[in-house]
Amino acid sequence: MSTLLFLFLVLFIPIFFLLYTKKINNMKDNLPPGPTKLPVIGNLHQLQGLLHRCLHDLSKKHGPVLFLRQGFVQMVVLSSSEAAEEALKTHDLECCNRPMTIALLKFSRNGKDIAFAPYEVSRELRKLSILNFLSAKKVRSFRYIREEETDLMIKKLKESAQKKSPVDLSKTLFHLSASIVFRAAFGQSFLENKHINKEEIEELMYEAQRINSYKFSDLFPIAGVGWFIDFVSGQHKRFHNVFSKIDTFLNLIVNDHHQLKSQTQDRPDIVDSLLHMIHKQEQDESFKLTIDHLKGIISNIYIAGVDSNAIIMIWAMAELVRNPRVMKKAQEEIRTCIGINSKEKLVEEDLDKLQYSWKKNKEDVDMEEAGYVTTVKKVPLELVPSPIFAIGGVIES
DSSP: OOHHHHHHHHHHHHHHHHHHHHHHSSSOOOOOOOOBBBTTBTGGGOOOOOOOOHHHHHHHHHHHHHEEEEEOOOOOEEEEEEHHHHHIIITTTTTTTOOHHHHHHHHHHTTOOOOOOOOHHHHHHHHHHHTTSSHHHHHHTTTTHHHHHHHHHHHHHHHHHHTTTOOOOOHHHHHHHHHHHHHHHSSSSSSTOSSSOOHHHHHHHHHHHHSOOOOHHHHGGGGHHHHHHHHHHHHHHHHHHHHHHHHHHHHHHHHHHHHTGGGGGSSOOOOHHHHHHHHHTTTSSSOOOOOOHHHHHHHIIIIIIHHHHHHHHHHHHHHHHHHHHHHHHHHHHHHHHHHHOOOOOOOGGGGGGGGHHHHHHHHHOOSSTTTTTOOOOBBOOOSSOOHHHGGSSSSOO
């Protein structure tokens, strides 16, 4: 391995630096402000730790619009509401695409999911999703799942309280979110899945999120430098292992629905709805829904749907625990609502009556370790004589 590395350095590094120098010289000077960049790696050394905090610290020093470079990937970072509105609303059509990394290309089945499909395909998938399984009627039809899983969680919490045993609330809320999503999307229990256990599902989800970030192959595409680093560091192997496990799991889910089709007609889940759409589509339709589209959509639901819901609940509860006065006020309102209606528990219709605690849950999603929100866009870098925040999105050289 050491001999191979030495030959690589001797042969490819000079070529790499020549191409790098040529690329830097071709860059325009009229760019937004930003921190000093090191040769080759750019600003990678300044983005260690939590990304949103690093970007926040840089924006305080260099302004709400700053220019960064990660390897050969150039980007404009927007960190103010005015700049975000300019890019994501005023210039939405120009900024509607997202950067397609090597990992995302693989996990999205070459752009066949909702999040990373080309605009026309994404629009068709969103339309099908809203009409067929994300409509208000369909969401209401999953109410029994939400109530059953919530009741089960409360029952377990009561048992733990009676035994005076500690509860990992983060894991409990994650399991609640996963249970609801799994039953609504796949028609199977998260806690008692026959194909994969809950620890493996949780680990796969977090591994997929980590793998889907930038790889060295994306940041250093010239002369195979990034590919070599990923190969030596084991990123390639980890990436393919995670994708293979997720794809195997999704294949088992789809095969189960094919075999048990007659048993799921009373309460069809999202996979049933997608399979039904695939089978009933006309031959002359311009857009053809395929099994790859199905896998892409349920991957979005599996990876994004579970985690985002769990994070909101976890941080809302963390903020309530951190503020005992607020917690007490919320508890009193809930108990008052139960007493007025002579109920044993709250149901979804009661949420609008909880003016204080319901608003608390809406407002207290903080920019903490797991609660940040980032939107990554890919657009050509365009310099225009207007306020600097008009340069929107993430760009690739």
